[in-house]
Amino acid sequence: MPALTEPKLISGNANLTLAKSIARRMAVHRGMAVSLVDARVERFNDQEIFVEVYENVRGEDMFVIQPTSNPANDNLMELLIITDALRRSSADRITAVIPYFGYARQDRRAKARTPISAKLVANLLVEAGVDRILTLDLHAAQIQGFFDIPVDNLYSAPIFALDIEHHFKNQMDDVMIISPDVGGVARAREIAKRINAPLAIVDKRREKAGEIAEMKVIGDVSGKTCIIVDDICDTAGTLCKAAEVLVENGATEVHAYITHGVLSGPAVERVSKSVMKTLVITDSIEPTDAVRACDNIRIVPTAPMFAQAILNTWNGTSVSSLFETDTLVPIYEGLYSR
Template identity: 45%
Template sequence: MSEESNDKFKIFSLNGNRPLAEKIAAVCGVPLGKSTVKQFSDGEIAINLEETVRGFDVYLVQSTNEPVNDYYLELLIMIDALKRASAKTINVVLPYYGYARQDRTAKPHEPITAKLVANLLSNAGATRVLTLDLHTVQVQGFFDIPVDNLFTMPLFAHYYRRRGMVGDDYVVVSPKNSGVQRARSLAEYLDTTIAIVDTAEENDPDSGYVIGDVEGRSCIMVDDILNTGEVFSNAAKTLMKAGAKEVVACASHGLLSPPAKENLDAADIKDICITDSVSTDPARHPEKLSIISCSDLLGEAVKRIHQDQSVSPLFTMEKKDFE
């Protein structure tokens, strides 16, 4: 980014994912802004900006994984601090949007918490949101401010194409019937067909069956959120029963909530790939875990937004871009 563009441009990080924020700042060629975040003994969060932001376009990086409520409150308090310090714009970079799974009323009297969170961010003073692989793209419609939702499928396509995992010997699998569009997107990049693992009875993983042909082929499971690992573990078992040669898996957001490590280490999965959208304790990582960075993607988006350029080229990649 040019020096002139940097004059009114700052990136700050909270506690959700500082390592990723540092990488994004490096991509943009600026240092992280200085601020302090502390918590009092009663749990109250206090934030202090240690440099001026008056008239600046500010980009605030915060993933909202565990502890999701603390991280969201940090974010809301920081937005308020930036607004009161006269920041020109407050652009929230949310690599992982917590509560995105609560995007509808599935049962009577349930809240739509993803909408509530969108309201809180807008009302606090955020002027734009940049996020990565929302659980459902419709969540963008919950906001009355601009939202750019980037996709991780090109990142995973690059990861697998470098390993020669393309063509008829492979099949991209959605481990549940709600992720078909994501599987189809990755399959287009890898020149493969798709399959779906469905479960006849919700509480009986042994009732799973495969829609599609996986016999004798290597399966690439893809999902947006890897939480406890049960979905991947059960789906891998079903795929192997159906005659799959081997199973690998990828997920945009590796929450890795216990007992994810135990579930995935015991699963018949050869390799698990996630992005660094979420920062987790290495002690929770399964042995066969690979992590690829989304910092270049998010950093390039930040630069384009700041320079009033189109973000659309980042949504997809041509196959020639992987060579």
């Protein structure tokens, strides 16, 4: 049954650039003006967060766009408080659009007496009044099971596959997809299947968190254009070390495709000095000025995919259709012509 209300977008401060881009893309798809709901999300002097929504949202289908990236706690609280404001203003349905789901790396108890913070965050979102979640490349797929509400997890693999075919079209025979660890093989294999490329693995062994004791390449990368695929790049230490190991094993070029460019601490400097020719990330996290200025970091937009996913959610049509290449090509309007 078609929706009777229009989808309405509201954003916190975590990634206003992406939120505005999604609104513009929706305006193109709908052939009518789409803008963010007028609201203020501010902090008092003691850093308490205050939200005031200036427009009527009673009975509306609301989409709150807010990645819970750095500062994770502030951005998470903004999302919760915006949701509470909308729920108390009688919004009909609230979808949390979380391009980057913070705390996703704390999805299990790896040691005794440690939390499962991803589950706690899920409980907080549901208790605040979120009706459904729309996110991108969850670090662990089982996080979807932490929620008792619908969770739509979009994937960057189809977009990355299109981007690889576009930028490496004259050397596809030499392209090899690399998983930077054994745990990321499924993610890397998905892209390898889409572009019909072979797969290799960099096996890393840690002595303790933040330190890599040893790296070995499983597979022959000699003469190959290696493309490392992963979901998160934080300090870029592992990524840059993996690139060095691949070159030492005979790779002619090394590139990387990472969904969420956390890029904290010395990450940008490491990438700029790395043997990697390019690091491709999405805009799920607001890029810093340093990231934008880095010559070998390129940003792939996610607004077209999120805009279509929001419209599909509002219309009650398939979101999983966005996993298919034939669906994404027209959405990206010739950016990746085939």
